[in-house]
Amino acid sequence: MTDSERNKLIVRPAQGPLAWLFPELMALVPQNDLDPVPDRLDLNRQGVCGAPLLEALAKHSSRNVEIEDGPRGHALWTWLSQALDREELIGERPGLAPKALSTEAMTGAEGDFPLEAFLKHMAGLCDGKGTVLIEGLRKGAVKARTAPLSRKQAGEVQKRLKAAPGDLLWLLPLAPSSGLGDRLQACIETVAKDPVPFRHAGLFPFFDTALNEAAKDGGEAAESRLLPSWWGILPGDHWPRPIRVRYLELLRLLHPDRIFLFMTLENYALAGVDCFVEGVMDRFGTTAPRRDKKKSRPLILGICGTDGSGKSSHVAALEAHIIGMGLRVCVHKIYRHGVFHDTVTDLTRRCAGGRNLHLWRLQRIIKAFDSMKYFYSSLERELDEHDVVIFDRYVFTHYAAGAGRYHHDPFARELLSPFPDADRIYLLDVPTDEAIRRIGTRKERTVDENEYMLSRYRHALLDLADRCGFKVLDALAPFEENKRNILDDAERLIEARGLIGGEK
């Protein structure tokens, strides 16, 4: 072993979304082929992520770190090279092609599995180009391949497998090509005749792509920008929805119990949300909203609600009342409608026809960044100069928008963490149909101003209210009644803070 090899730390990424969908694939994690290397960090065997992972790597600061090739290695490298700021030590960015799988323990075969019929069915799906293949893996017998085999090669594999049919796990790699749709359809028809043997065999179909470099012949414009770690879940950037629909049909026949998990993973893949990196960097373990310990922090009040709930009127009334108490107060809107608003609307328009769905996420990020820009340019210094700061919408609107738009917002809490915790949020809750009626006269509608999105925002805010202790007010109640409730409560908070009575 050379000095260079001795000084090397090899990192093997944890299994990713494809194995989340098919945990049976965990059995394919190589166990022994790293033995010659003196030191390694196998995230499949050492449960470590987030800060502990960074600390573990920091201990090897004098060594060269090499991350294994493959889509997840690529994703892991991207995060680590930024988080550790030592790109030169992490070595080259891993390639996107997955390393050939090797087998250790296979499970799933039934004793009475009709192997002959099964092989006959599946062999019939091969077209000689080897683009739709079934591969059976057996312990210690066959190196799994995700690259297409020729018909002859497939026949040899099948011949060998026939001789030893026990303990098999079957993979069905689907390589994008111009005829993939037809072959998927043929596969669906075959399995649909009698899905039970195929289910019991543990047949796992997945897209065998080269990610963004996927073949484009026959494809359409990008539906998404496929992130590396989603390898296996999507057919690639340029493959139209019909291919995905057919895959879903096949999956429904083979694994109906996993359909909704697959749809969830596919949804995030299309939206460009990198769940694998989020999990490995443990975003949620490290991004709790900041607790502002500054004694001089002003009282933070916020009024939230969907469009048409009457926030602005109450904000004005609250501000006037606090000014009347002789306190220094200011009002801020961190959720702005400015130039960027037109920009993000344009971006969203580019999603027409089901394309560029990843731009939905970009739209959210831009809005959150705009709030941060506002924080540093207009708000931060005012926190030191006022007794009370009133927000017309607060960070919770971002949270609700994230959950409302794509069911999971991995970025807002982290991006918005500099905003101080609110002392009180008043939520003006208005039924969706009434909100629609109130905003109906506005000239310009946004993508959010419709019954579906408003109802989602409303419910997300109510959920946050429940968990974060908002004061919920019925926006249908008389204005004066809600105003009195807000002012009385705000006065109590101001007194409790000692802002009146000589203790400012």
Next chain:
Amino acid sequence: MIMPPDLDYFPGLFLPDLERARLAGRLALLAERLRSRGHGVRFDLGGQGLTAIETARALRDEGVRRIVLVGAKNDRVKISILSEALKQSGLDPGRPFITKQEGVDIHRPLANRIESLAKMDLYLKDDPTLGATDSCLMILEHGEAQPRAGVQFRRKEGRLYRLTEGRYGSIPAAVKEIRFFPMDGMVPDWIDSEDALTALVIKDSTSLEPYHLDDWASLLDGPMKDRFRLFVEEPGPGHPPACGGAAWAVRYGIDRPDLRDLIQRIVTRFFPAQLPLFRILCGIYEVGADPLEEMYAGNSLADRNAELIKLIVP
């Protein structure tokens, strides 16, 4: 008679919702009984991987005239979703029936049972059969001697395989051993409830006019009131999809920080490759989302994009 599907975030680690599985098993038995008596009642136990709207359209296309929604406690939101989809398809969902299991949480008592980490550590450490990475974390309710239609296990070559069969699909996964933990809560009298349900279905299929679904609900106040008490409850307003994310987290035990820490330590130790997924699930719970329910409700980005884009495309 329709039951919404089980939604499983972590098929490699947790069992399906056993309460739901047991209800599905009971319904399957009921279906057999009714078929043998010649009643034309169709059961859909939600195992076909169809979204709510797909289910509703299929029923409409089949010409189904009358529908009863049945679910376990954790199915409440899904029943709301399905009910809404049925209405959108022009079908009357009637009044759903949800099992009433107050004080009997299949998973929580078990979660409580393994709450002591020191004890759990010792327990697992001394048990070589649970050391392999292909074992599952088994959380089971009170041992029942009779085979259950909902969750079955097959022993093969010294190993037990988790296997659910029937119309609600299969989830084969190898386990080293099944452990039965004693439950503190009571087990409801399912025979009573099944008989009551049978009577209800027979009554419906023989004597009631189509769409008179209110009559079904009236049984709650009728002579069978006592027998129904254990089985059904008045469903309150279901959470809309955006804020209904708690049930699965409660079932997994990650809604409580102490249990979440415990399960994370178990995952770290025995299923290290799945740690990123576990952390993602904790994060999804933190933001109050439930993506699987969103998919069931047909709220995927691809599904909703088209109608939302229309609002801003000139």
